[in-house]
Amino acid sequence: MTFIKLNKQLSGKVLPALALAGVVGLAGCVKDDAETSTDAAATSAAGETIRVATEGAYPPFNYTNSDGSLGGFDVDVINAVCEEMQANCEVVSQDWDGIIPGLLANKYDAVIAGMSITPERAETVDFTEPYFSNTMVWLAKKDGTFSPDDITNKNLGSQRSTTLSEYLLNTYADKDGNEVKLYDTYENAYLELKSGRVDAVLAEKVSAADWLPENPDYVVIGEEIDNDDNLGIALRKNDPFKAEFNAAITTLRDNGTLAEIEAKNFGDGK
Numbered sequence: 584m585t586f587i588k589l590n591k592q593l594s595g596k597v598l599p600a601l602a603l604a605g606v607v608g609l610a611g612c613v614k615d616d617a618e619t620s621t622d623a624a625a626t627s628a629a630g631e632t633i634r635v636a637t638e639g640a641y642p643p644f645n646y647t648n649s650d651g652s653l654g655g656f657d658v659d660v661i662n663a664v665c666e667e668m669q670a671n672c673e674v675v676s677q678d679w680d681g682i683i684p685g686l687l688a689n690k691y692d693a694v695i696a697g698m699s700i701t702p703e704r705a706e707t708v709d710f711t712e713p714y715f716s717n718t719m720v721w722l723a724k725k726d727g728t729f730s731p732d733d734i735t736n737k738n739l740g741s742q743r744s745t746t747l748s749e750y751l752l753n754t755y756a757d758k759d760g761n762e763v764k765l766y767d768t769y770e771n772a773y774l775e776l777k778s779g780r781v782d783a784v785l786a787e788k789v790s791a792a793d794w795l796p797e798n799p800d801y802v803v804i805g806e807e808i809d810n811d812d813n814l815g816i817a818l819r820k821n822d823p824f825k826a827e828f829n830a831a832i833t834t835l836r837d838n839g840t841l842a843e844i845e846a847k848n849f850g851d852g853k
Contacts, residue, residue: 628824629669634691635661639676640768641742643793643848644697647676656789656848657695660714661816663840667831668824679767680744683708686817693828694817697787699746710815711828714841717812719747720791721804722776723783731805736760740772740781746812747785769794776801787812789849 637645645655665672723729743765
């Protein structure tokens with residue numbers, strides 16, 4: 584609103600007119616404020632049903648139980664986020680390659696699937712603030728010949744369309760006799776490792792820690808690789824609930840809920 588400073592020499596006839604104009608202007612401002620408040624309320628997530636996609640094939644982040652239900656770290660996080668937002672969440676499964684196209688096609692409203700925040704993805708979708716940070720490790724056969732200090736003439740595997748596959752392609756593909764092989768899921772990459780068709784798999788530390796106990800013939804080789812990998816919830820551009828998602832994540836981090844969910848799903852594997 585514009586405020587008018589009145590000159591003391593203004594006549595008595597002008598003052599009432601200006602005063603009336605001020606009242607009308609103030610009324611307009613009140614109306615505008617009310618409309619803004621109404622608009623804000625209209626975009627609140629409270630009571631809304633939000634459909635959220637996850638892969639359902641990337642334990643311990645997300646997986647499909649024997650009864651068909653979805654579980655894992657991502658599912659626990661989104662349930663806590665929705666509870667904080669007072670929204671109703673419906674979690675559905677979607678294969679990895681189709682997960683962003685499905686979001687853009689309005690099949691669901693959000694994606695939480697161990698998805699790394701990258702500049703390339705941010706060109707087509709929005710991300711919340713990070714809810715988890717990753718590091719990478721090499722998995723290889725115990726007492727095998729693979730060494731991260733001398734990666735030559737090796738077949739290297741990982742899941743495609745991930746920050747790890749990008750790292751492999753940029754660092755090792757067609758260099759020093761190496762070949763990069765990428766798969767639909769980490770589970771398929773691990774199967775290829777066990778079959779001997781790849782010499783090592785580049786995996787996220789948490790995923791590796793989940794897989795190793797049942798596969799004692801394989802170990803983490805070398806040190807963790809920190810590639811500044813942060814996971815976020817993907818939303819369509821200009822999603823009206825993005826600020827509420829961010830506020831919920833901040834609250835869950837500050838009150839210790841995220842740490843509790845990590846401990847439940849990862850144990851000491853984080």
